[in-house]
Each structure stands twice: as C-alpha cells, then as structure tokens.
Amino acid sequence: MFSARVPARWRPNRVARALGRIRARADAVIDLTESNPTRVGLWYPPGILDALADESGLAYDPQPRGLAVAREAVARHLGRQGVRVDPSRVVLAAGTSEAYSRLFTLLCDPGDEVLVPRPGYPLLDHLTRLDGITPRPYPLAYHGTWEIDGDALERRVTPRTRALVVVNPNNPTGSYLSAADRALVRAVCRRHGLALIADEVFLRYALDGEAPARPATRLAPARGRSVVGRMDGVLTFGLGGLSKEVGLPQLKLAWIVVDGPLRAAARALRALEFVSDAYLSVAAPVQLAAGRLLEDGDTVARSIAARVRRNRDALRGRVAEHPAHTLLRLDGGWYAVVQVPATQPEEALVLDLIEHDRVVVHPGYLYDFPREAFVVLSLLPAPRPFEDGVARLLTRAAGAAA
Ligand SMILES: Cc1ncc(COP(=O)(O)O)c(C=O)c1O
Incomplete structure (x- = not known):
C-alpha cells in the first residue's frame, strides 16, 4: 500500500533497543550524541523570543x-x-x-x-x-x-x-x-x-x-x-x-x-x-522576528562556540592519555571523531557502553565510515557529564583492546 520511499518495517536497531531498555529502568544516561542546543544547559538571553509576538504577525x-x-x-x-x-x-x-x-x-x-x-x-x-x-x-x-x-x-x-x-x-x-x-x-x-x-x-x-x-x-x-x-x-x-x-x-x-x-x-x-x-x-512570526533573532542570537552562538571548544580541549587531553585512541583532526562544527582500537565491532563497543557505562555515542558506521572502528561524539553536552562520559568511553574502549 505504501511507497518504497518509506521503510517497509519499523523494527528499532540493536542500539536503539539497548537504549530503550536502560531508559525504561530510569537509569541516568550520559548522552554524548546530544546535539540539540536547547537541551544542554546553554544560556539564552531572556526575551530572545519576544520579537515573535510582534502584532504585525496577525496579518497574513x-x-x-x-x-x-x-x-x-x-x-x-x-x-x-x-x-x-x-x-x-x-x-x-x-x-x-x-x-x-x-x-x-x-x-x-x-x-x-x-x-x-x-x-x-x-x-x-x-x-x-x-x-x-x-x-x-x-x-x-x-x-x-x-x-x-x-x-x-x-x-x-x-x-x-x-x-x-x-x-x-x-x-x-x-x-x-x-x-x-x-x-x-x-x-x-x-x-x-x-x-x-x-x-x-x-x-x-x-x-x-x-x-x-x-x-x-x-x-x-x-x-x-x-x-x-x-x-x-x-x-x-x-x-x-x-x-x-x-x-x-x-x-x-x-x-x-x-x-x-x-x-x-x-x-x-x-x-x-x-x-x-x-x-x-x-x-x-518567525520571519518578522528574524532580524532580532539573528542579532540577539549572536550571544548564543558565542556560548555554543565556547562550549564546543572547551569540550574539544577536554577530549583532546583525555585522548592523549590513551595512546591506543586517536582524536581525528577537526576544524569546525559540533562533532568529534575518535578512532578506537578495532579489536571488536563498533556496535559491540557502543552496546557495552550503553549497558555497562550508561554512555551513548554514535558508531562510525552510522556516518558511513569506510572501515571500523570510530565513534562520533557531540561536543555540545554540559562539561561535567561530557568529561565523565568521555572517561568512561575511553576506559571501556581501552579495556576491550587490552
Ligand atoms: C550538516 C547538517 N545540515 C543540516 C542540518 C539540519 O538543520 P535544520 O535543523 O535547519 O533542519 C543538520 C542538523 O544536524 C546538519 O548536521
């Protein structure tokens, strides 16, 4: 009945199922894939959305x-x-x-x-x-x-x-x-x-x-x-x-x-x-507010940039302590790629991290890396959970390689 453009089946993959299981147990999870800037404790100037209420938005x-x-x-x-x-x-x-x-x-x-x-x-x-x-x-x-x-x-x-x-x-x-x-x-x-x-x-x-x-x-x-x-x-x-x-x-x-x-x-x-x-x-309303949003939003962009830089530096420091891992060069954006020892499939590492360490990262295959083993992290999470999650990730990956 439906077109071939939509999936024929809706079964969640193993990573999603593992995540569902620990979330159902209400376990606290450190989500190192979080790339929604509104969920990572960034400061937004009060009133940044005021321009959305401009009454000229009543006209269509x-x-x-x-x-x-x-x-x-x-x-x-x-x-x-x-x-x-x-x-x-x-x-x-x-x-x-x-x-x-x-x-x-x-x-x-x-x-x-x-x-x-x-x-x-x-x-x-x-x-x-x-x-x-x-x-x-x-x-x-x-x-x-x-x-x-x-x-x-x-x-x-x-x-x-x-x-x-x-x-x-x-x-x-x-x-x-x-x-x-x-x-x-x-x-x-x-x-x-x-x-x-x-x-x-x-x-x-x-x-x-x-x-x-x-x-x-x-x-x-x-x-x-x-x-x-x-x-x-x-x-x-x-x-x-x-x-x-x-x-x-x-x-x-x-x-x-x-x-x-x-x-x-x-x-x-x-x-x-x-x-x-x-x-x-x-x-x-968003079109009428665009000018104000882009101007007032500069502060937000600056805090995002500072967060990303800070987390990148912390990650770089941590990875340097683990010679088996490599932080691939990154010049911009909100993500980092860490190469980990390919002693087990990426998916096994990601599942172990979820089950045993309550840490979520993306496996490289999701982004179509040509070979294993890479993990992809968002650099947006709040610094404390970010560093905690990174420590658990690197320890787990190093342990698997030992
Ligand atoms: C490369 C790239 N383009 C576009 C988007 C989506 O942007 P939007 O929220 O405007 O749809 C994303 C979101 O992560 C992205 O990574």
Missing part, C-alpha cells in the same frame, strides 16, 4: 520566497560575517531539511542522482530517498586532514547526476573544504553541468581562529552582480539556518542563497518560488 501576507523583511535580515546577518548577499537571491524554508527537499524538487526528476560526501550527515540518505532520488556517496579520505578523493568523485558522476552536495564544515568530520577541494568541486560541477549545494549550517563554528575563506560556496551576488558564479558558470545554492547559526532549531527558519550565472540564477529563483508557493511553510 504569503510570499513564496519569504517576506522581504526576513530576507533582508538574512542578507544583513551574512553581511556582518563578511559575505555580501543580495536579499533578492535569498529564499526561505522551514528548516534546512526542507531547503534540501525544495532544491531536490527543483533540480531532479525521480531516479536522478546527487553526489553526497562520505563519511557524512546520515539524514542526507533519507532526504534524497524521500524525494525519490538516489544519493551517490563520494569519499573523503583522511591523511591527517580530510580531503575529497577527486578521482573517485569524478567516477561517481553518471548521466543521471544533477547536483553535488558539499557540507562545509562536514558533519561529522569537522573538515572545511580546502581551497583545492573548493576548486575541485567547482571544476567537476562545471564539467558535468551539475548544481552545487553547499550546506554551510556550521560554517561559523570554526574551532581555531576564523572560519576559512568561504567565498567559493557562500558568496552570493551583491546588487545582482555575481562574482563567483559568473566567473565559472556554476549554479550554487548555499544553505544556512537559525538551527545552528543561533542555536534555535525549534523556530524552523532556514535560507537558501542562490548564486551563479545571472540568467541561470534568475531562472532558479523563479522555479524555487513556484515550488515554495505550493507549501508556504515558513510561519510569519
């Missing part, structure tokens, strides 16, 4: 691309980060997942393919399949830093490929695209006529110093004049949103910035407007 003025005041607020916000954006090139969506779906509808017919990074954000697999298209993973290789394997990327392109997705910095590897990788992806897009989708929701969370040069993926035209797109002819869609930008995922406001050759960008904007008009899913 449906605008498929989003209200001008909100698109201008996004452009101003990106401008404060040194990225010039023309508000007419901004399209709003109710969250980044929805933005992906709008772009897949714009670019792909059922059965078409998009290239996605591996290891990578697991939801991309679901989002593509739910839209009836096929994700084609292209590998990132780790040689002390993460880099795209250019030959492998090229080999993944088929006549059905329509777009190349980059996540910058990538989840979970925390790697920004290097200048060489930015040139590579743009060259591949140009050669094969692909659109570039640049998910930059974590862009501002550079762990050391400033976020690396961003133009290749996020530069959008100022006053209708495209710089990057016009030069190399690649239609580019940059994604961001309140969820990560200011730690407010519950408000469901994301943006797509369209860049590229003038005519192609204008056509893409018109078509996106058509798609969005069928849903009109972004609520008016």
Whole structure:
C-alpha cells in the first residue's frame, strides 16, 4: 500500500533497543550524541523570543520566497560575517531539511542522482530517498586532514547526476573544504553541468581562529552582480539556518542563497518560488522576528562556540592519555571523531557502553565510515557529564583492546 520511499518495517536497531531498555529502568544516561542546543544547559538571553509576538504577525501576507523583511535580515546577518548577499537571491524554508527537499524538487526528476560526501550527515540518505532520488556517496579520505578523493568523485558522476552536495564544515568530520577541494568541486560541477549545494549550517563554528575563506560556496551576488558564479558558470545554492547559526532549531527558519550565472540564477529563483508557493511553510512570526533573532542570537552562538571548544580541549587531553585512541583532526562544527582500537565491532563497543557505562555515542558506521572502528561524539553536552562520559568511553574502549 505504501511507497518504497518509506521503510517497509519499523523494527528499532540493536542500539536503539539497548537504549530503550536502560531508559525504561530510569537509569541516568550520559548522552554524548546530544546535539540539540536547547537541551544542554546553554544560556539564552531572556526575551530572545519576544520579537515573535510582534502584532504585525496577525496579518497574513504569503510570499513564496519569504517576506522581504526576513530576507533582508538574512542578507544583513551574512553581511556582518563578511559575505555580501543580495536579499533578492535569498529564499526561505522551514528548516534546512526542507531547503534540501525544495532544491531536490527543483533540480531532479525521480531516479536522478546527487553526489553526497562520505563519511557524512546520515539524514542526507533519507532526504534524497524521500524525494525519490538516489544519493551517490563520494569519499573523503583522511591523511591527517580530510580531503575529497577527486578521482573517485569524478567516477561517481553518471548521466543521471544533477547536483553535488558539499557540507562545509562536514558533519561529522569537522573538515572545511580546502581551497583545492573548493576548486575541485567547482571544476567537476562545471564539467558535468551539475548544481552545487553547499550546506554551510556550521560554517561559523570554526574551532581555531576564523572560519576559512568561504567565498567559493557562500558568496552570493551583491546588487545582482555575481562574482563567483559568473566567473565559472556554476549554479550554487548555499544553505544556512537559525538551527545552528543561533542555536534555535525549534523556530524552523532556514535560507537558501542562490548564486551563479545571472540568467541561470534568475531562472532558479523563479522555479524555487513556484515550488515554495505550493507549501508556504515558513510561519510569519518567525520571519518578522528574524532580524532580532539573528542579532540577539549572536550571544548564543558565542556560548555554543565556547562550549564546543572547551569540550574539544577536554577530549583532546583525555585522548592523549590513551595512546591506543586517536582524536581525528577537526576544524569546525559540533562533532568529534575518535578512532578506537578495532579489536571488536563498533556496535559491540557502543552496546557495552550503553549497558555497562550508561554512555551513548554514535558508531562510525552510522556516518558511513569506510572501515571500523570510530565513534562520533557531540561536543555540545554540559562539561561535567561530557568529561565523565568521555572517561568512561575511553576506559571501556581501552579495556576491550587490552
Ligand atoms: C550538516 C547538517 N545540515 C543540516 C542540518 C539540519 O538543520 P535544520 O535543523 O535547519 O533542519 C543538520 C542538523 O544536524 C546538519 O548536521
């Protein structure tokens, strides 16, 4: 009766079942996968949501691309980060997942393919399949830093490929695209006529110093004049949103910035407007409040950045005490990858941690690491449980290796 896009069976996996069992016993669990910023004891300025009550929200003025005041607020916000954006090139969506779906509808017919990074954000697999298209993973290789394997990327392109997705910095590897990788992806897009989708929701969370040069993926035209797109002819869609930008995922406001050759960008904007008009899913109050939320949310972003840095430093210190483990290099975002001895399957370690240590981590296979054994941690949890959980993780993994 149902389409092949939804799972035929709903049996939870072994990790979810183990977690369900200990939660049913009301055991306290340290969740090192927690990446919801509203659940980790961060400070939000009182009154940050006041702007949502603006009475102008009583009027309904449906605008498929989003209200001008909100698109201008996004452009101003990106401008404060040194990225010039023309508000007419901004399209709003109710969250980044929805933005992906709008772009897949714009670019792909059922059965078409998009290239996605591996290891990578697991939801991309679901989002593509739910839209009836096929994700084609292209590998990132780790040689002390993460880099795209250019030959492998090229080999993944088929006549059905329509777009190349980059996540910058990538989840979970925390790697920004290097200048060489930015040139590579743009060259591949140009050669094969692909659109570039640049998910930059974590862009501002550079762990050391400033976020690396961003133009290749996020530069959008100022006053209708495209710089990057016009030069190399690649239609580019940059994604961001309140969820990560200011730690407010519950408000469901994301943006797509369209860049590229003038005519192609204008056509893409018109078509996106058509798609969005069928849903009109972004609520008016959040659009009217966008300016205030993005300004007041800077404090939240700063505390998230401080938390992530602090936990990264603590993790680095702990891992250094265990020579059998390695913290893979990370440059940005909210996640860390620890390589542990591959003396047992990742799943066995993760299950042991849940059953015996009451600690939850993600196994690397969830993110499609090409081999074992890796675990992925969120760097958002409160410092005390984070350090406690990390100590238990490293002791358990070292014990299994002994
Ligand atoms: C790489 C990446 N893109 C997008 C999202 C989702 O953002 P949103 O909450 O706006 O849907 C996430 C959430 O974890 C993510 O990791």
